[in-house]
Amino acid sequence: MSLALDARQRAMLAEMGVRLWAPRAPAAAPAPVESPPARAAPAPRVVGAPPAAAPAAAPAPVARPLPPAAAPAPQPAPASIALAPLPAGIDAMDWPALQAAVATCRACGLCAGRTQAVFGTGSQTVDWMVVGEAPGETEDRVGEPFVGPAGQLLDNMLAAIGLSRRAGDTIQSIAARADSTSAIGQKHQKSGVYIANVIKCRPPGNRNPEPFEVAQCEHYLRRQVALVQPRIILALGRFAVQSLLGSAEPIGRLRGRVHHYQGVPVIVSYHPAYLLRALTDKAKAWQDLCLALATVQAGAPTRDAP
Numbered sequence: 001m002s003l004a005l006d007a008r009q010r011a012m013l014a015e016m017g018v019r020l021w022a023p024r025a026p027a028a029a030p031a032p033v034e035s036p037p038a039r040a041a042p043a044p045r046v047v048g049a050p051p052a053a054a055p056a057a058a059p060a061p062v063a064r065p066l067p068p069a070a071a072p073a074p075q076p077a078p079a080s081i082a083l084a085p086l087p088a089g090i091d092a093m094d095w096p097a098l099q100a101a102v103a104t105c106r107a108c109g110l111c112a113g114r115t116q117a118v119f120g121t122g123s124q125t126v127d128w129m130v131v132g133e134a135p136g137e138t139e140d141r142v143g144e145p146f147v148g149p150a151g152q153l154l155d156n157m158l159a160a161i162g163l164s165r166r167a168g169d170t171i172q173s174i175a176a177r178a179d180s181t182s183a184i185g186q187k188h189q190k191s192g193v194y195i196a197n198v199i200k201c202r203p204p205g206n207r208n209p210e211p212f213e214v215a216q217c218e219h220y221l222r223r224q225v226a227l228v229q230p231r232i233i234l235a236l237g238r239f240a241v242q243s244l245l246g247s248a249e250p251i252g253r254l255r256g257r258v259h260h261y262q263g264v265p266v267i268v269s270y271h272p273a274y275l276l277r278a279l280t281d282k283a284k285a286w287q288d289l290c291l292a293l294a295t296v297q298a299g300a301p302t303r304d305a306p
C-alpha cells in the first residue's frame with residue numbers, strides 16, 4: 001500500500017507520536033485470512049494494559065468459521081439487583097429498537113451502576129467499525145464511547161486516514177480540520193466510522209467485566225455489526241479483541257493478521273488509553289491502521305454512499 005503523506009500530515013502524525021518508516025514489505029494485499037481458534041473465556045480486562053511480548057512467529061492459522069454466539073447459561077443475579085432476561089428478537093431489531101433495548105437493559109448486574117448505557121456513535125452506514133471495550137467514567141457520563149484523551153488520540157489517528165465519527169464530515173473537511181492538504185484515505189468513498197464497545201454499561205471502578213456480562217452484552221454488539229455491515233472492524237484493546245475473536249492470545253500475537261467476526265475482517269490493535277502511556281507502540285498502532293486500510297482497499301468495492 002502506498003500512502004501519500006504531505007508535509008503537514010507528517011507533522012500531524014509526528015504530534016501523535018507516530019514515527020513514519022519505510023515498509024519492509026508491500027501491504028497491498030491483506031494478510032492470510034484466519035479464523036480464530038475455538039472460543040475461550042476472555043481473560044480479565046485491564047484497560048490499556050500492555051500486551052505480553054510477541055513471540056518470534058505465530059502458529060499457522062487454520063481457517064474455519066467462527067461459531068455463532070451461544071446463549072449464555074443463566075446465572076444467579078446478585079441478591080441486591082433485580083435482573084431481567086435479554087429482550088426477545090435482538091437479532092431482528094432495527095436501530096431504534098436496538099438502542100431502546102440497550103437503554104433499558106437489565107440483563108446483567110452492570111445496569112445497577114450505570115448513569116446511562118453507552119450504545120455507540122457515528123454513522124450507521126459505513127465501511128469502518130471500531131470496537132472498544134467498556135465505558136469508563138467519562139463515557140458513562142457523556143454517553144459516548146472513546147471520549148477524553150484516548151478518544152482524541154483515536155480521532156486523530158482516524159483523521160489521518162480520512163475517517164471521522166462526526167456525521168456530515170467529508171474527506172475534505174477532515175483534511176481541512178487536520179490542516180492537511182490531502183488525505184491518506186482518499187481512496188475511501190465514505191469517511192464515516194461507527195464506534196461501539198463490547199460492553200455497554202460501565203463496570204464499577206473500571207473493573208474487568210465478568211464472562212456472564214460479556215456473553216449477555218455481546219448479543220447487542222453482534223446486532224450492531226449486522227446492521228452496520230462494515231467492511232472492516234478495528235478491535236482495540238485486549239479485552240475487545242478477546243471478546244470478538246474468542247482468543248486468549250495477547251494482542252502482540254494477534255495483530256498484523258486479518259481475523260474475522262461474523263464474516264467481517266477484523267484488525268487487532270492496541271487501546272488508545274494504552275498508547276497514551278506506551279509511546280513506542282504508537283507506531284505499531286499506525287501500522288495496524290494501515291493494514292486495516294489496505295484490507296479495505298483490497299476487498300470488495302465500497303458500498304454506495306448513503
Ligand code: SF4
Pocket residue numbers: 102105106107108109110111117199200201213216217
Ligand atoms: S452491560 Fe449490556 S447486558 Fe449488561 S445491563 Fe448493560 S446493556 Fe445489558
